[in-house]
Amino acid sequence: MSHRQRQYLNLFILFGITLLMLGFTVDVTVTDEAGVKTELPARLGDLWTGHEVLFCHNQACMRSWLTKDLEANDDGVYVCKEDFRGNRCGGKLHPMAYGEWRALPRDTVIFKKQYFHNDDEDLSVYAGVVLSGSDRSSIHRPELCMPSQGHTIESRELIEVPLKGRDPLQIMILNLSRRLPNGVMFHSYYAYWFVGHNVETPHHMERMLLMATDRIFRNVSHRWAYISLSGPKAGIDSREHHDTLREVVPLLYPQISLLPTDI
Numbered sequence: 001m002s003h004r005q006r007q008y009l010n011l012f013i014l015f016g017i018t019l020l021m022l023g024f025t026v027d028v029t030v031t032d033e034a035g036v037k038t039e040l041p042a043r044l045g046d047l048w049t050g051h052e053v054l055f056c057h058n059q060a061c062m063r064s065w066l067t068k069d070l071e072a073n074d075d076g077v078y079v080c081k082e083d084f085r086g087n088r089c090g091g092k093l094h095p096m097a098y099g100e101w102r103a104l105p106r107d108t109v110i111f112k113k114q115y116f117h118n119d120d121e122d123l124s125v126y127a128g129v130v131l132s133g134s135d136r137s138s139i140h141r142p143e144l145c146m147p148s149q150g151h152t153i154e155s156r157e158l159i160e161v162p163l164k165g166r167d168p169l170q171i172m173i174l175n176l177s178r179r180l181p182n183g184v185m186f187h188s189y190y191a192y193w194f195v196g197h198n199v200e201t202p203h204h205m206e207r208m209l210l211m212a213t214d215r216i217f218r219n220v221s222h223r224w225a226y227i228s229l230s231g232p233k234a235g236i237d238s239r240e241h242h243d244t245l246r247e248v249v250p251l252l253y254p255q256i257s258l259l260p261t262d263i
Contacts, residue, residue, distance in 0.1 A: 030134050034223040035195040035259045040113045040127055044251035050113035050127070056080040057098045058091035065093065066114060107133025115248065125248050129256070130226040139226045141204040142174060142192055151176040151188075154236060158202060159191075161249045169193065169249065172202035177236060187233040189241045197222035198259055227256070 042050055051066040061083035070078045070093075080089035094101065096110040104110075109131040117123040132138035146153055155175045160168035174190040193202045197214070201207050207224065214220055229248065233241055 029219060030221045031197075032223060033197050034131060034225055035197060035200070035257065036129060036131065036225040036227065037256050037258060038109060038111070038131065039256075040111055040129065041252070041255040044115055044248060044255075047118050048115040048125075048248065048251065049118060050115045052095075053112040053114055053126075054078055054093035054095060055097045056083075056089060056091045057094055057101065058083070058089055059098070061089045061091060062098060063089070064097070104130075104138050105133050105135035107135070108138040109133070123244070124231060125244060126230045127252065128228045128230075130228075132224050139194070139207075139224055142190060142228070146174060146176060146190065151178045159242060159245070161246050163250055163253055169200065169253065170202045171245065171249070173241075173245075175233070175236065187236050187238070188230060189233055190228060190230045191241075191245055192226060192228040195225040195227060195257070195259065200259065 040050060040052075044050065051068040054065050054067065054070070056063045056065070058080065061080060063080060063083060065078070065080065067078060070081065072078050078093045080091040080093055083089045095112065096104070096108075100108075100110060110128065112126070112128040115125045115127060130139055143153060143156075153174050154177055157173045157175070159171055159173060161171055162168050171191050171193050174192075176188045176190060178186050178188070180186050193200055194204070194207045196207065196210055199210060201210070211221065211224070214222060229245060229252075231241060231244065
């Protein structure tokens with residue numbers, strides 16, 4: 001990199017830092033406008049069926065369940081069936097894990113489903129949406145929490161998924177590995193992108209700059225959403241999940257997006 005290029009890079013970094021500092025110190029109007037719907041569809045096309053994921057907050061249990069494996073009580077509420085020791089738990093179930101509930105602002109909205117392929121139940125995709133509330137700190141980079149959950153980020157990659165009627169959607173993928181208690185190495189992927197008001201990006205820093213720009217030049221703060229898709233991989237070098245994402249995302253996107261098709 002030449003001296004002039006370094007100068008331009010330093011100016012760009014300084015501008016970005018200044019923009020962020022200004023953006024989060026001015027008074028703004030907080031709106032409820034969001035770029036996504038507040039639910040995930042029950043089906044994706046003809047081949048994928050989704051089941052809501054619920055979490056027990058009883059700290060002696062902390063299990064997660066799919067609604068297909070539960071029965072609602074007389075009040076129509078799902079409760080935890082049993083803890084890991086096989087004892088009946090009966091705790092109330094929630095749409096977010098206990099750790100998420102403790103860490104995130106109370107008006108954060110989270111909903112999750114696991115989609116199973118109708119012809120192969122071993123093939124599934126775990127989908128989640130996090131929608132920020134009045135406190136926009138509800139959303140953060142996945143790279144921050146993956147290591148604390150025992151994952152090693154082996155690599156990052158950006159892919160494009162073709163969508164009908166608009167430009168391809170860019171998605172960031174984290175390729176992960178984690179050693180299970182039995183010593184076996186488990187490989188998985190975690191794909192995500194961010195959605196704001198009439199804008200999408202797979203880059204956290206771009207999202208922060210867009211938020212700051214809205215706050216400074218438009219005096220407004222929109223709700224942002226963070227959409228993720230994840231699942232297991234056959235091995236660290238496997239790329240089969242690319243095909244899965246290119247199948248699932250075009251089915252999911254039009255059912256949850258509120259953005260114009262010409263972005």
